Amino acid sequence: MSLLPYALARPFLFGMDAEAAHELTMDMLARGQRTPLQWAWCNETVGDPVQLAGLTFPNRVGLAAGLDKNARCIDALAAMGFGFVEVGTVTPKGQPGNPRPRMFRIPQKNALINRLGFNNDGLDAFIANVQRSQVRAQGNLAQGNLAQGKPLLLGLNIGKNAATPIERATDDYLACLEGVYPHADYVTVNISSPNTQNLRALQSDEALDTLLSAIAERREQLATAQGRRVPIFVKIAPDLDADQIAVIAATLQRHGMDGVIATNTTIARDAVQGLPHAGETGGLSGAPVLEASNAVIRQLRAALGPSFPIIGVGGILSAEDAVGKIRAGADVVQIYTGLIYEGPALVSRAARALRDMRR
Numbered sequence: 001m002s003l004l005p006y007a008l009a010r011p012f013l014f015g016m017d018a019e020a021a022h023e024l025t026m027d028m029l030a031r032g033q034r035t036p037l038q039w040a041w042c043n044e045t046v047g048d049p050v051q052l053a054g055l056t057f058p059n060r061v062g063l064a065a066g067l068d069k070n071a072r073c074i075d076a077l078a079a080m081g082f083g084f085v086e087v088g089t090v091t092p093k094g095q096p097g098n099p100r101p102r103m104f105r106i107p108q109k110n111a112l113i114n115r116l117g118f119n120n121d122g123l124d125a126f127i128a129n130v131q132r133s134q135v136r137a138q139g140n141l142a143q144g145n146l147a148q149g150k151p152l153l154l155g156l157n158i159g160k161n162a163a164t165p166i167e168r169a170t171d172d173y174l175a176c177l178e179g180v181y182p183h184a185d186y187v188t189v190n191i192s193s194p195n196t197q198n199l200r201a202l203q204s205d206e207a208l209d210t211l212l213s214a215i216a217e218r219r220e221q222l223a224t225a226q227g228r229r230v231p232i233f234v235k236i237a238p239d240l241d242a243d244q245i246a247v248i249a250a251t252l253q254r255h256g257m258d259g260v261i262a263t264n265t266t267i268a269r270d271a272v273q274g275l276p277h278a279g280e281t282g283g284l285s286g287a288p289v290l291e292a293s294n295a296v297i298r299q300l301r302a303a304l305g306p307s308f309p310i311i312g313v314g315g316i317l318s319a320e321d322a323v324g325k326i327r328a329g330a331d332v333v334q335i336y337t338g339l340i341y342e343g344p345a346l347v348s349r350a351a352r353a354l355r356d357m358r359r
């Protein structure tokens with residue numbers, strides 16, 4: 001049980017600009033982690049192990065990418081009860097992202113819009129932070145260490161720099177893959193942010209084929225050289241039609257990818273039409289993306305068969321939403337916006353509900 005009820009912190013945070021609140025929270029987590037202050041947000045890590053992509057996930061609730069882009073707060077996040085934490089997106093070089101303001105709350109719909117644009121400190125700083133985390137420093141890979149003694153999996157999410165032309169995107173992904181590989185339980189190839197020009201074009205037939213073929217080849221080299229085959233997941237958008245999803249599913253399987261993360265934020269605005277900030281450019285997350293993500297997950301499950309790993313993300317604001325995502329076909333789930341609206345207690349609530357589904 002956390003000592004600080006989120007209901008007390010939320011009005012204070014929501015009184016601030018969204019990105020300022022985010023930065024303040026991340027600073028507090030970074031400073032407080034590995035100290036007694038951690039009890040302020042600490043939660044039970046529900047034990048509900050599941051085997052997926054050759055890994056043992058301690059429970060079925062993970063943190064989605066983008067909250068901790070620089071991997072500064074891994075230990076603090078681990079203490080919230082997640083079974084797995086995904087940090088990044090990291091790009092080869094540090095970059096500032098888009099001009100501010102670039103993150104907006106739509107509280108009437110439990111939603112956010114962001115157009116951050118992969119603001120991050122770059123690969124070297126990212127890896128140094130990962131190495132400093134207790135989860136990594138104390139344990140072997142895939143045997144990290146939580147306060148409660150349960151292993152936590154660490155996903156490292158990679159992307160491309162804004163300044164890299166899209167035709168050279170593969171170079172950026174390969175540079176990041178090589179850098180993060182020794183430190184990751186799994187690597188996520190993010191080709192679905194709406195905030196980097198043309199990034200989503202990498203989801204289409206030929207571009208996806210070229211990218212994944214290069215990634216698969218480099219992964220085999222790294223696996224041979226390092227004696228460890230790290231699973232690779234590909235993260236896709238909710239704004240895809242059935243034909244595109246079918247092609248993506250076939251391409252993932254053809255290149256031996258180990259899983260798919262569905263989905264990123266949406267560029268659709270129907271669900272928030274007319275509300276303040278609804279007209280902001282960027283990706284919409286939270287409750288309005290739940291159904292669109294679930295629809296993609298259902299189509300992926302039908303196309304990929306029962307055993308291909310699907311990580312479901314988008315719009316989980318309650319334990320029931322997490323259960324619904326598993327029912328749609330996901331094996332495990334991730335949360336981002338739900339954490340902003342509901343606080344860390346949502347993590348163990350959702351994990352308990354998923355554990356109880358099995359009983």
Ligand SMILES: Cc1cc2nc3c(=O)[nH]c(=O)nc-3n(C[C@H](O)[C@H](O)[C@H](O)COP(=O)(O)O)c2cc1C
Nearest residue numbers: 064065066089114263264285286314315335336337
């Ligand atoms: C502010 C913000 C930043 C994000 N940054 C990233 C990112 O860097 N990489 C990524 O793969 N997804 C990123 N995402 C997408 C989330 O990981 C997630 O896929 C999406 O928000 C849907 O889940 P949710 O409704 O639980 O937030 C970001 C989302 C938000 C709200």
